[in-house]
Amino acid sequence: MFYFQREGNMPALLRQPVKRCNRLAYLCGDCREFCSKKIYNQAGGERPSRGTQTGVTARARREVCAPGWLDGLLDAVASETLPMNSYPVDERQAHVTSKSTPLWQTVFIWTAANALGIAASMPLSALISLVKPLTGLAGSAVVIGIPVGLMQWLALRRTARVSPLWIFTVFFGLVAVGWLAGLISFHDDEGILELSSLYALAGLIIGLLQWSLLFRHFRRSFWYPLSSALGLGLALWAVLVTNLVSVNGSLALALGILIYSVATGVALAHLPPASSPEPAPDQPA
Incomplete structure (x- = not known):
């Protein structure tokens, strides 16, 4: 699992997706590597060198890493798999509201x-x-x-x-x-x-x-x-x-x-x- 060392230097809008990608690395499977690379590229950091993209086509990488798809993927997986205490404090109420049972x-x-x-x-x-x-x-x-x-x-x-x-x-x-x-x-x-x-x-x-x-x-x-x-x-x-x-x-x-x-x-x-x-x-x- 990647832990981004340069998170403090990233733009504010990118810090949250980085944290999510960290927690989702074990869930994303093959998308872990290019998920992290995408955020690193946008933040101006260096690409992680380890890991592979085995079994993932170029088209799939483009779709997942395309603008808008990354956040959507992380939101969807997080909302279904992550426990509530893994969410940042400022997002827990929004998650509770959106996923609350009638x-x-x-x-x-x-x-x-x-x-x-x-x-x-x-x-x-x-x-x-x-x-x-x-x-x-x-x-x-x-x-x-x-x-x-x-x-x-x-x-x-x-x-x-x-x-x-x-x-x-x-x-x-x-x-x-x-x-x-x-x-x-x-x-x-x-x-x-x-x-x-x-x-x-x-x-x-x-x-x-x-x-x-x-x-x-x-x-x-x-x-x-x-x-x-x-x-x-x-x-x-x-x-x-x-x-x-x-x-x-x-x-x-x-x-x-x-x-x-x-x-x-x-x-x-x-x-x-x-x-x-x-x-x-x-x-x-």
């Missing part, structure tokens, strides 16, 4: 992840019961929390390299809430408001555990625990108020998953990456 797509993927996690917990529960019957809160938390946490983590990996510890956040959150419910002698026959409050507390604890892994990757992530509490509390409230549990259990479960997923998915979709700079304030005239 809100509906983020919510759809997040909802699908939660639904798949709940669906996976059912055969997992049956499989574990063949070995040892599940009893107590810990067993239920494992069956529900681990699959849901795993699917959420896989969905998040599309946009951020969140720690695998995310997989266990739902499990530990459910255990913590069950422990707290036992301390205050909470029962299943409580009123709608009390049960909804308990689920909101569960959502808050789960959200705080997940926030501890999110804040490294997103700014303003403090909104996520609030959305988690709102989503889980509102989900149970809607299920109880509509009395769907006695009508159709599957429909009640689907409604709960949808409300929770929309609340947390919208929050996730509006969290700007930590690598993107804050928008500059308007300058006074």
Whole structure:
């Protein structure tokens, strides 16, 4: 990989492409040599002597190194292959804006992840019961929390390299809430408001555990625990108020998953990456 020694003497417009070409040298393959030569020639530097152009025709070299093609090639490859932290600080926000996922797509993927996690917990529960019957809160938390946490983590990996510890956040959150419910002698026959409050507390604890892994990757992530509490509390409230549990259990479960997923998915979709700079304030005239 070439490291240009004369970058400080280059025109300002050429410094950025040089940095990109450096990072893309292992990606460009055969174009690495003439990519670097093109920038060196424009900057008035010496051509690198090492490397070959094997397998690249003269026409291909002219096309890639023609004015306008070089920047386009580097932009296209960088936008698809480079991690966000490899971009210069002044370009990260533009990249985030141009490559951001639409809100509906983020919510759809997040909802699908939660639904798949709940669906996976059912055969997992049956499989574990063949070995040892599940009893107590810990067993239920494992069956529900681990699959849901795993699917959420896989969905998040599309946009951020969140720690695998995310997989266990739902499990530990459910255990913590069950422990707290036992301390205050909470029962299943409580009123709608009390049960909804308990689920909101569960959502808050789960959200705080997940926030501890999110804040490294997103700014303003403090909104996520609030959305988690709102989503889980509102989900149970809607299920109880509509009395769907006695009508159709599957429909009640689907409604709960949808409300929770929309609340947390919208929050996730509006969290700007930590690598993107804050928008500059308007300058006074």
